[in-house]
Amino acid sequence: MNISTSTEQTIADATAYILGNDFDISELPQAIQPLAQHAIEEDKFKGKENSLRAYPALGLNNSKWIFFAGAGSKDIDGYRRAAGEIGHQAREKGLSSVSVISDGDPNVLITAIGTGNYRFDCNSNEKSRKQPLTDLYLSNLTEDDNIDRATGILNGRTLARDLINMPPADLYPDTLAQEALKLVGDQITVEVWDEKKLKEEGMGGIIAVGQGSTNPPRFIHLHYTPKGTRSKTVAIIGKGVTFDAGGLSLKTSAGMQTMRCDMAGSGTVLGIFKALAQVKPNVEVHGLIGAAENMCSAGAYKLGDVLRMRNGKTVEIHNTDAEGRLVMADCLAYGSELKVDEMIDIATLTGACMVALGRWYSGLFSNEEDMVKALLGSADNAGEGLWRLPLPDFYKAQLKTEWADVKNVGGRMGGAITAALFLSNFVDGPKWAHIDIAGPAFNDKRYGHLTSGATGTMVETLIDWLDS
Template sequence: MEFLVKSTRPETLKTATLVVAIGEGRKLGLAAKAVDEASAGAISALLKRGDIAGKSGQTLLLHSLPGLKAERVLLVGSGKGELSDRQYRKLVAAVHGVLKGLGGSDAVLALGELKVKGRDAYGKTRLLVETLADGDYVFDQFKSQKAEARALKKITLIADKAEQADSERGSLHAQAIASGMAFTRNLGNLPPNLCHPSYLADEAKALGKAHKNLKVEILDEKKLKELGAGAFLAVAQGSAQPPRMIVMHYHGGAKDEAPFTLVGKGITFDTGGISIKPAAGMDEMKYDMCGAASVFGTLKAVLELQLPINLVCLLACAENMPSGGATRPGDIVTSMSGQTVEILNTDAEGRLVLCDTLTYAERFKPQAVIDIATLTGACIVALGSQVSGLMGNNEALVKQLLKAGEHADDRAWQLPLHDEYQEQLDSPFADIANIGGPKAGTITAGCFLSRFAKKYHWAHLDIAGTAWISGGKDKGATGRPVPLLTQYLLDRVK
């Protein structure tokens, strides 16, 4: 979908559908007033009949109003006063729901006057375009009958002249983020018989070929053995699919500028291994690579925007399967850092591939490292599916991510990483156990990772609750936390 920003009078535009806002109590907004005057009071007359009250998200479609070049006018209720982010998104989604069912190829949205709490023109446009673009997402790659092509191809946003530049910037950033989210969702929604570690490696190579300032390196089993990645290899040894560590270097900043590093968990299917999961819902374990997918999506947004930073993306990709060669509970492995790990539960595998990848990240001397992982079911118990869990060893970095989440409307919540929790990982036979018992499972998983991230500023995002929607017709990857991560990197540019 194409998005344009214009500073013009909405009532003068020729379009298939013109969208204007009506406040609660049937109050006309500025754009609606102009349209009402141009149409000789047609909207006022309809409001007097009580056809729409103006409550947030209500819609009323009008056809062939006199005095206008627009074929249709869509009234949308904007409620009372300032809108929250959630209310604004719901309002935009309601508009999109009507537009995508119409035959017109374009629409004009005159909604710039709406007040959204804490949002300027840039922020409102970001939310609006992301919501529209994300709502247009369809995954029908494996359907024999594809979804009908959408008629709507272009949306023009009306902005005040003084705010046009900010709105254009918001639209540009939103389109890049939406593109990254779609990339992430596509990877997450792929079936695990196709989307395995080698497939993700091929996706990385394709990105590298398309962009001159992206260098891609794939570390195979042989290289991982040479590096001493015993924890990483232990996860993959039960599968016929070979593991891959994918290394992508984006060079957008000065040559000597330290990079930011994103580390993604890429377990392309997680049976739990010998500690096998229950059968119900196990199909959703194809989403256990959504951490890696979100790194891909963030990188895609960065590539589209050509941000002036250096970025290293490390994807820890493996498949966790039970077999005669699989890791057993009680096995002890030696990680790349030299620390030994007693594997008490083979379903706590994400931290095993991540710990070696975090050690590998040291060689890049990064400004900061953020790992992203669908790591623990305990995070869903603690925080549900609304926000991601966040921990780290540097308070400034944690605050930067929390702030980015607020700005992107892709929020995280900080959990404690106190030393007292570390004791739960004590093992009588190795340096560390890979689980810490039934209490505070999300935190002890973060504690485990922290032991491999002592040489740089590090943060951990647990996206087990936010990376995908479970069950039912709406099941699928969400594309989160691409907005949060992209916002964090945009903030570093400033």
């Protein structure tokens, strides 16, 4: 998408005005004021958040359409929602260019408009596809504005959404690894381990989860090196279960339907690395992905199996549908070996987190107060829902078993907490936080300006965290 400054002479398919609560129509060009009056009196437009009215321009300006988008109190979230609605409406109408008249932060407007304009329609009939935006004009964009951060975040989030939305026949562990290899560049390297190397390296969790599939598992290690002096070294780990049938603890058909999204954590990691190439923070970043399909077959791992993980700990299997934590455990153990300062893992880990927080909040688990404060602040900056949940050691009793060091589930009570505590067994050294994105990773239907499907949640939050 080309981004430039708009002027009164700009010709675009639509001109969009972002307006606040009970706006004064005298703020608008005189030719537009009668239309704004109509919007107020006839269509009850008051400038409230998440409201947008679209009208044919009929020669009032250089556009085909005029949009009035509500930003409410005109705080950052108001501008973000208004811009997202503009992007959404532009795609619905198949418009290729929009001129936005607003005093909002250009970086916020760019990411929100692009996010709202997104569709995954490559498998739809070509005639039914709507034109995406190719040109965006912003009235308050100046030569001093650095929009690389915004476009980097948008490109990263788009990649994450594309990968998560891909059908599982197209995206499986090896093709996920191939997508990672496409990110190799001046500051990014990528290493991929196949199933033979995984066995040699003692990645018992990844091997077990993937052994029931004809598509063998992979381990992916991305590495971003800053050009300047690094401020710290971090690892970001993503769950890469490209399809989750549940294994022998088989899901229902309804429960399986959208399980292509069970690799959303890995999509977030790859989206972050896509953005890093443009944002260029002075932080060294390792991205680790355990990629596997959790299928039901004669070769699948079994209830009662005892797995030896990379760090030597043993795990008794009580539910093969609690597979993501096994994949993540090996990655966390490997990340600990890298001697990083901080480590974050992102996973669609538990339905229990969705029960606790609903569809629009991710759960944050950490006992590192500085990390918690920074991550919650970055989520607030990005407009993404993130809520801290407790991580008490005494819940670890629910993971005790006679036959191994730990079992892979802790029962129904506090399921999101015991899943996080299970992961803590494989962290040794770095400060650590776990983010459960099971709720907001994938929309069953449109929510705000986000269409159904993958949301790319936490890409923007974690880029803000890395760049702060």
